Amino acid sequence: MEIFIALLLILLLVTAALVVACLAIYNRKRRQPTRRRVVNETQPTEIAERHIAPQEPQPSGVEEAELTVAEETLLIPVAETQPTGIHEAHLPAMPKTQPPTVEETQSTKVQEAQLIAEAASWSTVPEAQKTIPAETQPTITMEIETSGAGEAQATAIEEAQATVAEEREPRETGRFPQQETAKVQPEGALEEKKGQREPIKRGGKPRGPTKGLEKERAQRIQPRRLNPEIVCRKRERQWVLAVEVPEELLGKPGLEVLQNGSPLPRDDSEETCWRLEQVAGEVIVRWNEAEVAQKITVGLGQEGYLVFKLSGQDLSQGRRVKSPSSGSYLVVAPNDWPRDEALSGRPQVNPEPTSLTGYQAHFFELEKGGEQKIAFQLPKGQSQVIKAKAPRFDLVGKRIEDASENIGPLFGGKPPRIRVLDAQVWKNIGTIVVGEEGSGRGRWRTAFSPDPGQMEQDLPYEVAARKGGWYFLRFYDSDDDLIESIDFRFLSVLTEIKLPQLHHLPTGDGHKPVCIEFVHEADCAVQPLSNLAKIKVEPQDGKTILGVPPDPACDESHWLIGPKLGPRVEVTINVERIWWGVGGEGSPPSDWQDRPVVLAREDFKATSNRVLWLRLPKLRWVDRVLVGFQRSKARRYDVKVTEKTVAIPLREYSDYAEVGDQTQQQNLRLWLNRDHQDFEGVLAVVPAAQKAEPVVPPLTQSWVGFGRKKTAIAKAVMQYGVGGIEINGQPLDEYFRRTPRKAKQFLGRLVALGEVREALSQLEVKITVEGSSPTTTRQPKAVAHALARTLMDYDPQLRRLVRQAGFGGVKVNIAKANRRDKR
Structure with missing residues (x-):
């Protein structure tokens, strides 16, 4: 019984195999006429081969398979080729058509792309629903590249197809045959896979969130014309005025700089500078570019003076601007133009010599919203006022407060944005240059143009990509004249600097230690710029803690902060504490105190040269201080903007009643106002006189x-x-x-x-x-x-x-x- 069942199963298997083989043979025979028809229709005649054979390829095996599958699935009918030369001879005469116009070509491309997109969408429809009417079925067009125009048309079709195809899911595009223009492959060359394009020719959208990026870069990032600028630099005790030539021009043949037709001498200390010889006229920079003479002209005007916006930590360099606004400025004017103190106030710094004979350099400090003016007295008695414009630009962002001066504000997280109070300002701005600040050649910079319709402008993305640094912003008008310059610092890894509430004047037992926190990301390095052994540095997760002792030498400290493998930025910490001590005239003490000092009544005599010195936290911290035994009778001492110490001669109190009163202790006090807040403290005490028996020492010693x-x-x-x-x-x-x-x-x-x-x-x-x-x-x-x-x-x-x-x-x-x- 078991043997019978086994034989029956074997018989069934053999029968099934024969049935399958017969079906396969039947299907093969049924397809052979179609394939022969495709070959016959695509084979050119012997006459046509002499005209177009070099451009017409033979269908490959892959193409035959695609045609067969299309015919079987009824998705795409068999491609029809153009009539050959013999066929054209038997056709009736047809009117001669004109080549398609540009509009017709573009319309055809759009229609072809729409057909391909519709066909691609069918790949996701169930098989039962894939029924296309014969009159709407797309056909495969085998175009022959017979001319340059044909090649351009084929390329345009390929680009349209590739764009539509890549907008679909990649796995779906492979389920539908792509429309291709057949190209002749050299003999022996490998055939490229259908539907693939070279990477450089591939279309489609970017794979990242780049919405608006192309538009932004096309509108904003622009190459800036290389222009020389008029600069000033303080060298020793003299201000040197020069023409600064862009680094890119230094290697050009025939480079020379002229002023009013005369060659200027090159500066021995600065490779990019040529020394000015006058404050007026015209400066021309000439060179050869590909054997063609080139030149740039810079006009100095005829006003008789030059205005420079100063920058740098020590304000030792500047660039010429058309008009001042706010900040530190240097004005070079004739020697017989004294400062008009009635309009400009007393000078903070005396005029200094310049490299131009007969001219002096005057220093002016203009505050935002202030009433300061730049004015001179002319020889004939009238005043020359250089009008200052209101600040037009401001930087907004996550501001981090530190004590650095003259190097711009510090921003954390991401770069700041540029804000204007009036959007009309942007219409006068042609170019904004942002670059790495500092001395030396080869520093990074780029230029962009603002969007006139926006109140705030973002900086180019390259700034954020650099993760930090000290940068400048220079605003040029349509004539490439510098109208404003701003510095700023930026650190992507720094979040905040936490300083406690400080007491500027100490209590009775002196100043207290202070803890300061740098809040930052894990990839942040904090390094002291100098040896600060007394300051305790404690790194923690996400922050670094500084322990500052009550020592005047530790109040101001400088640090380098930045990514561990990126740029570092200088950050200054200033613990604003007041110190004092007793010394001589012109010689401040080296040992500063934070407790009241004891003075004798002899120190207040009219012939005394004893001086009580006051040490303030920084320059321009306060304008004045009051010192005395009573506020109503206190003496006023103005603080010089160039100094942070105040000398209080004790002999100026010789006629005060408190000095003559020996019956009780007297306290010499300090009063000052900082940020609309009053502070008061005791600087010194004068003890009461004590009666004691005189000690008679040996007379022989x-x-x-x-x-x-x-x-x-x-x-x-x-x-x-x-x-x-x-x-x-x-x-x-x-x-x-x-x-x-x-x-x-x-x-x-x-x-x-x-x-x-x-x-x-x-x-x-x-x-x-x-x-x-x-x-x-x-x-x-x-x-x-x-x-x-x-x-x-x-x-x-x-x-x-x-x-x-x-x-x-x-x-x-x-x-x-x-x-x-x-x-």
């Missing part, structure tokens, strides 16, 4: 010292007493009344030292001096060295103090000095 200055030799003998110095039997001031001022200051500097003054208050000094004359500098310096030597003998701990101050001189031969003394 004394100390001796010698000093010499060339031919003058002095001997000082010091012993306990009520104080006072005699020289050759006369009081100190009487003996040196005709001595040069420089020598008096030398001796006075020794007496003004705190510890020396305290010691001399309970000692009497008698000095004898020989050689030279009291009207020269030799005797006073010999006396000062002798007094210093005596003080070293009296208290060895004073040796270091007086030596560091420059006193003591060389050792004197005592035996020789004694012989002179006996004579």
